[in-house]
Amino acid sequence: MTSLTHLQRLEAEAIHIMREVVAEAERPVMLYSVGKDSAVMLHLARKAFYPSPPPFPLLHVDTTWKFKAMYDLRDRMAKESGMELLVYQNPEAAERGINPFDHGALHTDMWKTEGLKQALDKYGFDAAFGGARRDEEKSRAKERIFSFRTASHGWDPKNQRPELWNLYNARKNKGESIRVFPISNWTELDIWQYIHLNDVPIVPLYFAEERPTYIWEGQLFMADDIDRLEQVLGARPEIVNRSIRFRTLGCFPLTGAVESTAKTLPEVIQETLLTTTSERQGRVIDKDAGGAGMEVKKQQGYF
C-alpha cells in the first residue's frame, strides 16, 4: 500500500488541471502577479509540460505601482521558463493618473479589474489561469476550479456548473471565457511548504531585511520609490530603517509590511503559523462592501 503525501496529490491535481485546459481551450494564458501563489503556479506549469515550455504566455496586469523587486523577478522568471511575457497597463488609468492614494477603490477597479478585462479581450484569451485559493476568502471557498465567465466577464455564483470527479467542462460559446484555478485546494501553509521543498524562486521581499520604511495612517509601509511617493502623498514621509518583510505583495503603497526577523523560509513559515492575523488582512479589497466585498468584486469581473 502506497500513500502519496498531500503535497504530491495537490501537485498532481494542479498539473492535471493545467493539461486539461491546454488540451481543450483555444487560447489559454496564465495570469502572473509575481506573488508567492503565482510563483508556485508557474513552477507547476513548468512541471506539467516538461520538457516543453508551458504552451501559453504569462500575462501581468500591471498597475505601475508594484515593488521594483517584483518587476525584477517577473522578467527573470519569464526568461527562465522560456515563456512569452505580456504586460498590460490600462491606458485609461494611465491617462487619468489613477493612483492608490487619491482614488482608493477606483485604483483597484481601473488598473486591475478593468485592466484584466481589457487584456483578455485584446488578446482573445478564452481561458486564464489564476492563483486564487479557496482558503483565502469565503466566497472563493465556493468557486469552481473551472469558473465560467460571461462575454462581459461576469460571474454568477448561483449558476455555477457542477464539477464532479476530476472532469472539467471547458466548453463555451464565442466570447465567453473561463478562469481556471489550479491551486484552489492549496492552503497558505501548503504554498510555503511547496516553495521550501522545491526551491521555487520568490520575491526577496517575503524575507526580512533592513529596509527603508514609513508609517502612514497607522500602517507600516516600505519606501520603495520615495520620489513617486512624495508626489502623490504631497509630503516626504519620515523614513526609518526597520527589519521588515511582507506576508502578501501588491501595490507598494497599499501593501502593509510587518516587522520581522525571519530571514529563511522555515523562519517565515514559523512566523506565519504563529501569527494571529490572517493573510489578506493587510489588503483593503475584501472589506470594501461590508462582509460581501470579494463576492461583489468577482461578479464585476475581478479575479
Added chain:
Amino acid sequence: MADTNEPIYQTEALIAEDIDAYLTQHERKTMLRFITCGSVDDGKSTLIGRLLYDSKMIFEDQLAALENDSRKVGTQGQEIDFALLVDGLAAEREQGITIDVAYRFFNTEKRKFIVADCPGHEQYTRNMVTGASTADLAVILIDARKGVLVQTRRHSYLCHLIGIRNIVLAVNKMDLVGYDQKVFDDIVADYAAFARSIGIEHFTALPISGFKGDNITTLSDNTPWYKGPTLVEHLETVEVLSSVDADKPFRMPVQWVNRPNLDFRGFSGLIATGRVRTGDTVRVLPSGKTSTVTRIVTLGGDLDEAVAGQSVTLCFADEIDCSRGDVIAIADNPPQTSDQFEATLVWLNDDALHVGRAYWLKLGTQTVSATIQQPKYVVNVNDPSGVGSHLAAKTLDLNAIGVVELATDRPVVFEPYADNRALGGFILIDKITNATVAAGMLHFSLRRAQNVHWQPTDITRADHAALKNQTPRVLWFTGLSGAGKSTIANEVEKRLNLMNRHTFLLDGDNVRHGLNKDLGFTEADRIENIRRVGEVAKLMADAGLIVLTAFISPFRAERDMVRQMIPAGEFIEIYVDTPLAVAEQRDVKGLYKKARAGELKNFTGIDSPYEPPEAPEIRVNTAEMSAEEAAEHIIRQLLPLK
C-alpha cells in the same frame, strides 16, 4: 464538559521550538477528502467551524469578526456561532442556510483535510453529488433530538450511489438530549436497519456535539459510555481512496501529447489506477497496440516507478499512435471498449433530459456524442417509506436519479464505475448551452454492442459518388409548418434532375406514413423522427445521392446531430425563413387553425418552440421570393455540384 476554547493539537509548541521537525512532519502528511451532509439544522456548518477552530485555522482577526457577527446575526445568543465562519455567499448569510458546495481546509498532526460542506436542501441534490464525487469519506449528521429523517436517508443513498465506502454517522447535539446513551443507541439501530436495506455494509457511529466539542478531538467526560474513537482520530486513520486505487491494474487516460521536438514524444496524464515501471509492456486503447515504457519523465528527473494519483509523462520504445482520449493500460489486463451501456444518471439541470437527443459525454479524457434512451426507472429518494425503490418515468428532471441505456457515436474505453471511478464516471454536456446537465456512472456494456461489428466493404462511398459524377450532399430544409419547405425542395429537385443529378427527396409527411408511422409529435418522438431521417439521409449520401429533406426539424440540437453524422461540407442547412404570421395566414393544411383551437397539441410555433438556425449555409425568405426564385437561389449557391 469538553474544553471549548483551547485548541487540542499539540503542534503549536513544536512550531515554536523546532520548525524543521514540524515541517518534516507536515511534509509527510497524507490527505483525506470528506463531505458533511445532513438536514438543514443538523449543525453541519457548526461542526466544520469547530474543526477549523480546533485546528487553529482561524486567525485572530477572523475570530474578532466572528464574535462580532455572532452577536449581530448569530443564532447562538452571546456564544460564538461557528456556522458563520463557513456560510460564505451573501445570499445564504441572509437566509441563514448553505446553498452551494463550499470547500474548507484544516490540518491535524497526521493529515490534511479537505471538507466539502454540502447543503441539506432537497433541490440541491446536485451540489451533494458534486461534493461526494471527490470524497473518500462521508460524515452524515443527525440531530439527536430528531433521529433518522428523510434527508438522512436521501444523503446516505447518494453517498452510497457515488461509491463512498467510509460512512460516519455523527449523532450531533448530544448535549441537548442530556448525553443519553439510549437516545444514541436507538438512532444507531434505526439507521443500521435502513443502511442494510440500501446496501451500506459498514458505518461508524459517534455521539458528538459540534457546538460543545464533545468527542470531536478528545473523548468527552459527558459520554463515559462511549469508548471512542473521536471524530478526528477516525478521520486521521481511515484508508484513503488513492491508496486503494494504487493496488488496481494500471490505467492512465492520455491528456496531452508532449512533442517539443522531433526527438521527444511523451504521453502526459494522471494515473487513474495501479502503478507503472520502466520496462512494463503497455497497451494503448482503443487501438490495442502495445509497446514498452522506456521513461517516466518529470521536471525533477526521471522516475523508475509511478503510482495512481501522480501526473506523469511516459515515453515508449515504439512509435505507436497514441493521442488525447486514448487510455494506456497494462498490456495483459486492459479495460474494455464499448459504445452501448447501462448507466445511472443524476440529472443536474433545470432543462430535463431530452430522450434521443445527442449530448457530449466526457469520460476521463474522452469526449464523444451520446444519446440517452427513456429511463428504465427512476430511483425514489423522496418518499420516506421507500428510499431506493423504483418508479417509472419518461424523462429525468432536475435532481432525478435514473437508470438508462445510452449509445455513443464512437467506442469508449471504460470500466464499471464500481471498479474504477476515473473510467466509469462521466458528465453529460448540452451541445447548445454547454451546461453540465448530468453526472453518470457506467454499470456495464450492453451485449448487443459487443456483438455488433462494422463489416468492411470494398466499394466505398467515394466509389459510389465517382460513378455518379457528383459530390453527395444532404440539403436539409428547415422552417415552420407552411413555410414552403416541401414546395421549394421539390422545385430544387426538379432542377437537379434536369441537370442529370441523382437525387432523392425525403419529405416529412411522406416519411411519417411509413418509416416513422410509430412516432407522434411529443418532443421525444420529434427527436427520434429526425434521428431516423438523419440516418436514412446518411445512407443515401453514402450511396452517392444528393438528398433533399423537408422537415420542420425545430430543434437546433437535432439538426446539429445530423450535421455531425455527415462528412464535413456535405451537410447544407437551408433555412426557409418565413415569419409565423405569413405561414399561419397561408395555412395550406388548415393545421394552424386547429392548433389555435387547441385541437392539435405540440404544434411548432404555437405551443412548441422553433429554434431558428444561427448560421445556415443558405437562407431563403419566402415572404420576399417565390418558390421558383428561392429554388434558383439555392441552386446558384450549390454550384459547382462536383
